[in-house]
Amino acid sequence: MKRIKETDKEKLDRLVDSVIDDIQEMSDEEVLQLALETFGGIKPVITKFNFIVEQAEGVARKRRFDAAKEKVKVTRESSRLVSIVNLPIERKKSILAMAQRNGTITTLAARSATDSEADIDTLLEDLVEFGVIDENGNPR
């Protein structure tokens, strides 16, 4: 069996990890000296840090907004689906019959969906999701 040799990446990982451990344990005096040597002083390091925090706030705001938008979309979608499945069974069957007549669904699909109300609901939910009918069963 071939022995996997230690890579430069692993060696560098260990070296960097040891430097990070050092940074965490450094005295305040030493860590301020490090700011000077790495970033040219404490003022530049704070300016850069504040800029990064500001940028991060913008990114986070956008992510939260996108997540909220997605949630609204999902809620709206599920409420549309809830509406269609709450219609009376006779109305659901007439919607299916109509979809079959105008060729939106096949006879076979319509027939297999008449086995149970759950099957009918699934088919109607698909029709709503595909934008064929609205949540009240009216053609779009």
Place this chain on the structure above:
Amino acid sequence: MEQDSTSGYLSPDEFLEQLNKLPATDVSRVMNVAMAKYVNGTGMEFGDLLQESIARILAGSRRVPKNVPMVAFLIQTIRSISSTERNKDDVALVDSLEDRIDELSTIPSHDPSPEQIIEEAQKSQYHRNVLDQLNAVFNDDPHAQAIFQGRMGRLSSSEIRENLSMSSHEYDAARKRVDRTLLRIKAQGD
């Protein structure tokens, strides 16, 4: 944004408030850790890495436990994100293109694409270059060279010190030179 304020976690607002009050020493700590991870070849510029770490906490995808020091948590987040970023495209533990080509002759077709192999070779070359640069810098500094080699070779501080009969003062001074050199390689290079 105010959720979690009564739970065991900081709310994003509380985190931001603490972040804005961070003392200069902690700012330097966090910035230098991000720089060290950048030297590590994360694939993200150091500022982007820190920004992403903070953004994830502010967006609520990472929650800061109240009983964990905030700076320690932020540093851990930087480490974790950089590690994920760095390893996501890795295909195998080899360290040169030649090794990879040798192995290809025995590996079936589901193996990496030529693009992946080239990318991996470039990453390997990057790691090699950083180590070569450090090695060259420490060439005339035996104590720093010993720490550099010892750390890569999994030796503890006391093992390195004992092997070279270094005083703790000598060790500490050389350790600082190693830390600073590594951090300045990217800050002053590129």
